[in-house]
Amino acid sequence: EAQVTQNPRYLITVTGKKLTVTCSQNMNHEYMSWYRQDPGLGLRQIYYSMNVEVTDKGDVPEGYKVSRKEKRNFPLILESPSPNQTSLYFCASSPGRGTDTQYFGPGTRLTVL
Amino acid sequence: AQTVTQSQPEMSVQEAETVTLSCTYDTSESDYYLFWYKQPPSRQMILVIRQEAYKQQNATENRFSVNFQKAAKSFSLKISDSQLGDAAMYFCAYRSGRGGADGFTFGKGTHLIIQP
Numbered sequence: 001e002a003q004v005t006q007n008p009r010y011l012i013t014v015t016g017k018k019l020t021v022t023c024s025q026n027m028n029h030e031y032m033s034w035y036r037q038d039p040g041l042g043l044r045q046i047y048y049s050m051n052v053e054v055t056d057k058g059d060v061p062e063g064y065k066v067s068r069k070e071k072r073n074f075p076l077i078l079e080s081p082s083p084n085q086t087s088l089y090f091c092a093s094s095p096g097r098g099t100d101t102q103y104f105g106p107g108t109r110l111t112v113l
Numbered sequence: 114a115q116t117v118t119q120s121q122p123e124m125s126v127q128e129a130e131t132v133t134l135s136c137t138y139d140t141s142e143s144d145y146y147l148f149w150y151k152q153p154p155s156r157q158m159i160l161v162i163r164q165e166a167y168k169q170q171n172a173t174e175n176r177f178s179v180n181f182q183k184a185a186k187s188f189s190l191k192i193s194d195s196q197l198g199d200a201a202m203y204f205c206a207y208r209s210g211r212g213g214a215d216g217f218t219f220g221k222g223t224h225l226i227i228q229p
Contacts, residue, residue, distance in 0.1 A: 041221060042204060042221040090158060092158075102217060107156045
């Protein structure tokens with residue numbers, strides 16, 4: 001089944017404790033993105049990647065890191081999480097340049113205490 | 114930068130009736146795509162319908178259709194014969210067709226309530 005998976009689905013952590021949210025897609029998509037969703041703000045892009053080893057900042061990159069060492073994986077890293085990073089996070093992928101639809105993972109609910 | 118505006122934070126409709134959700138956007142580009150995504154309580158993002166800007170014909174998917182007014186930069190979603198399962202957050206989204214940044218620009222969403 002074609003899908004985007006994220007782990008964990010739920011995470012409660014404390015300020016300053018490094019964490020990684022994994023994202024993997026099995027559709028051989030070139031493009032992958034991370035978004036955060038906050039009430040009243042919709043979805044905002046954090047980082048995106050156009051291919052292996054090619055990443056760039058989105059609209060709200062502060063406090064986040066990403067890597068793209070393999071085509072299928074695009075982990076989101078929070079080196080020192082803070083309470084303002086409490087949010088719902090989505091990973092998404094799309095087939096390639098000029099193709100329009102993004103496919104979303106199920107979301108990760110992160111709470112930073 | 115592109116912006117997407119959904120002016121209705123919440124809408125309510127009786128089951129079996131028709132409802133229209135509004136979306137306007139701002140761009141200087143001529144090549145782009147527009148989307149409506151549905152987010153039910155499960156929080157999964159589900160593509161409802163999409164429209165290519167170069168196509169004049171409005172997209173339709175079963176009970177869902179759009180009214181795309183390119184000159185007015187308007188992209189409204191019409192849901193006919195509303196069903197209880199249509200209750201969700203609906204997000205309008207824009208994507209540039211020029212390549213480069215691959216992300217979408219989303220509106221803030223409209224919460225659709227279906228009254229039985």
